[in-house]
Amino acid sequence: MRPDIVPGGIFPDYELPDHTSKARRLSELQGDDPLILTLARGHYCPKEHQQHLDIAAFYPKIAVAYTQVATIATDDHHTLQEFRASVGAQWTFLSDPGRIVQKDLDIQEYTDPEHNPMIPYTLVLKPGLVVYSIYNGYWFWGRPSISDLWRDLRAAMSEVRPDWDLSAPGLREAWNAGDFSRFHGWNKQASKT
Numbered sequence: 399m400r401p402d403i404v405p406g407g408i409f410p411d412y413e414l415p416d417h418t419s420k421a422r423r424l425s426e427l428q429g430d431d432p433l434i435l436t437l438a439r440g441h442y443c444p445k446e447h448q449q450h451l452d453i454a455a456f457y458p459k460i461a462v463a464y465t466q467v468a469t470i471a472t473d474d475h476h477t478l479q480e481f482r483a484s485v486g487a488q489w490t491f492l493s494d495p496g497r498i499v500q501k502d503l504d505i506q507e508y509t510d511p512e513h514n515p516m517i518p519y520t521l522v523l524k525p526g527l528v529v530y531s532i533y534n535g536y537w538f539w540g541r542p543s544i545s546d547l548w549r550d551l552r553a554a555m556s557e558v559r560p561d562w563d564l565s566a567p568g569l570r571e572a573w574n575a576g577d578f579s580r581f582h583g584w585n586k587q588a589s590k591t
Contacts, residue, residue: 400503409527414492417479431464432554433523438471439515441481445538450485456544472515522550530554
């Protein structure tokens, strides 16, 4: 992995075609929420299927927790669609058959010249594509469990949400005064009215 991709660093804002062939930027997919990003070997790998099945089962909790998920794989468009469908994923998959990400991050899995995949990493990114945690999944046990993701997301979310603890000094007073700027969701709703 490139030496600047470390906790606290900024992950590159790649733009790649999604499973519907629409070009998407990671920052667009993330919005102002934490993002779980998987850099996947692809559809051929049973380890990828297992990890993505686990994330798919966890997805209902992710969806209500103001958290996003994205997968980047070296699969072509149709294989990417099959991969996404086969694991029951509801999040965006991005196709990188030209291996732009693999080359830019220097993560070629050189032990598999037949498929030429990326070394499978999973990252938890705070808003702004700020790296919170990185897992190297070349060996399956290197990939994050759902418990690992939950722990990382809890810590990352508590750092980026001023309203994480509603008993924090000044929050009730701000709310009562109509200042919703520190309340996630409410800050956007208030600016529309």
